[in-house]
Structure formats: C-alpha cells, structure tokens
Amino acid sequence: MTLATESFAHVLLFACPQCGNPLASACASLEKNLEVADAHWFNPHCHCGWTGPVIGVQALKHWIASWKVPVNVGPDAAGSCNSQALIE
DSSP: OEEESSEEEEEEEEEOTTTOOEEEEEEEESOOOHHHHHTOEEOOBOTTSOBOOEEGGGOSEEEEEEEOSOEEESTTOTTBTTSOOSOO
16 A cells, blocks of 8 residues: 555446436546546445446546545555455
C-alpha cells in the first residue's frame, strides 16, 4: 500500500440494471490511464434496492481528475483502482 500525495480520481457512471437510475462509483490511482479503472470491479447501491458488482468497462461515462489529497493506493487499499477484485 502506498500513500500517494498526487494521484488521480476515476469517476464512473453506471446505469442500474434494475431501474435504470444513474449510479456513480469512484476509485483512486497513481495512473491517469483509463484501463486501470475499466478493469476494476465496483459494488454500487441503488435507491431502488439493487446492489451488485459491475466492472468499470460497463460504465456509460468515465471521468478522470487530478487528486491532490493524499490517499492510499495499492492492492490492499480500499477505494483504490488497484485493490483486489470484488469477484474473481
């Protein structure tokens, strides 16, 4: 796990498979590259009650922003694009 003082926030927008409402998820990475978040599994929750795993490549939109706040990144860091996959 690395404490990054300069990293990137990847924000992804999904559609709920049950009701179609927008669902936002985010993760932090040392890389600005889209592929790191596209390969990451997220577990969003919708107001309709649906929850489940979605992979970043399923996102309808994907934004990247410089993130100046120190965050933990790496395989053991929660919220990191490089964390362990939610499902194998």
